[in-house]
Amino acid sequence: xxxxxxxxxxxxxxxxxxxxxxxxxxxxxxxxxxxxxxxxxxxxxxxxxxxxxxxxxxxxxxxxxxxxxxxxxxxxxxxxxxxxxxxxxxxxxxxxxxxxxxxxxxxxxxxxxxxxxxxxxxxxxxxxxxxxxxxxxxxxxxxxxxxxxxxxxxxxxxxxxxxxxx
Amino acid sequence: xxxxxxxxxxxxxxxxxxxxxxxxxxxxxxxxxxxxxxxxxxxxxxxxxxxxxxxxxxxxxxxxxxxxxxxxxxxxxxxxxxxxxxxxxxxxxxxxxxxx
Numbered sequence: 660x661x662x663x664x665x666x667x668x669x670x671x672x673x674x675x676x677x678x679x680x681x682x683x684x685x686x687x688x689x690x691x692x693x694x695x696x697x698x699x700x701x702x703x704x705x706x707x708x709x710x711x712x713x714x715x716x717x718x719x720x721x722x723x724x725x726x727x728x729x730x731x732x733x734x735x736x737x738x739x740x741x742x743x744x745x746x747x748x749x750x751x752x753x754x755x756x757x758x759x760x761x762x763x764x765x766x767x768x769x770x771x772x773x774x775x776x777x778x779x780x781x782x783x784x785x786x787x788x789x790x791x792x793x794x795x796x797x798x799x800x801x802x803x804x805x806x807x808x809x810x811x812x813x814x815x816x817x818x819x820x821x822x823x824x825x
Numbered sequence: 826x827x828x829x830x831x832x833x834x835x836x837x838x839x840x841x842x843x844x845x846x847x848x849x850x851x852x853x854x855x856x857x858x859x860x861x862x863x864x865x866x867x868x869x870x871x872x873x874x875x876x877x878x879x880x881x882x883x884x885x886x887x888x889x890x891x892x893x894x895x896x897x898x899x900x901x902x903x904x905x906x907x908x909x910x911x912x913x914x915x916x917x918x919x920x921x922x923x924x925x
Contacts, residue, residue: 664827668835675839675862679846684854691858698869705827705876710884714868717891722861722898729902730854733909751848755841762837766830774826775876788881789888796885800892807896814903 660777664704671697684730688723695719706777709785832873839866853915857901864894 671694678690695718702711789797843862850856868887875883909915 661827661831664831668831671835672838672842675842678858678862679842679849684852684858687855687858691861694862695865698865701869702872705872707872707876707884710872710887713888713891717895718865722895725898725902726854726857726861729906732906733854733915735854735915751845755845759837759841763834766833770828770830770833773829773877775829775832775873776826776879778876778879785881785884789885793885796889800889803896804892807899811899811903814900814907817907 660704664701667697667701667704670694671701684735685727688726688730692719692723695723704777705775706779708779709782829873829877833870836866836870836873839863839869851917853905853917853920856917857898857905860897860901861894864890864897 674690674694674697678687678694681687681690695714699711699714699719702708702714840863843859843866846859846862847856850859868890871883871887871890875881875886905915908920912919914920
């Protein structure tokens with residue numbers, strides 16, 4: 660099991676790096692798509708079957724396809740918009756190294772010998788928890804989604820030029 | 826049996842990659858892809874911690890976080906389309922109103 664986990668985590672990091680250093684936005688989205696799929700296979704490996712399938716359906720099927728539609732709509736020009744203009748600064752890399760060292764230094768000693776076990780969580784228990792103790796959060800999220808629909812309709816219907824004049 | 830340390834290291838690596846993607850790029854869409862990478866890493870952290878403590882709460886938080894990711898993506902992409910209609914560019918330095 661852990662060998663499969665190592666392979667999948669290596670693939671996830673590899674495809675994320677590919678998605679960052681990419682000239683075309685569409686290719687970058689496709690590499691990120693593969694990275695999301697490998698993350699969902701990690702969820703399947705840990706025993707959360709519902710969460711893995713939600714990751715495939717909602718994340719890869721809805722959000723990233725929304726991104727792809729917007730990229731296709733915009734018809735961006737690479738040279739004019741500076742799609743690939745990496746600003747490599749040594750200060751940033753030094754900051755990242757310091758963050759890695761100080762973030763991982765404690766963890767190597769605290770978490771040695773603690774293992775994540777495979778729990779097969781069935782959908783029945785999760786749905787029962789979602790609608791008994793956490794019913795208030797679900798209601799709030801539904802209200803939030805409704806308000807987001809109203810906000811998006813308002814933004815996309817703006818005709819007045821003074822509001823979004825840049 | 827997967828060690829907890831490896832899962833947390835993977836999550837932190839993905840977080841650093843998303844953060845560097847936000848800092849390095851000059852283009853608005855790439856910055857949003859970096860935000861999605863960060864949200865993905867944090868959802869992985871939630872699931873792993875919920876599996877470690879034998880709780881269901883992390884999975885419910887994962888469902889909430891994926892809803893928030895959908896909301897964030899929809900609002901930001903609508904704003905991008907509106908700005909692109911006006912300015913015909915996606916460069917952040919041209920967005921700022923101070924330079925003009």
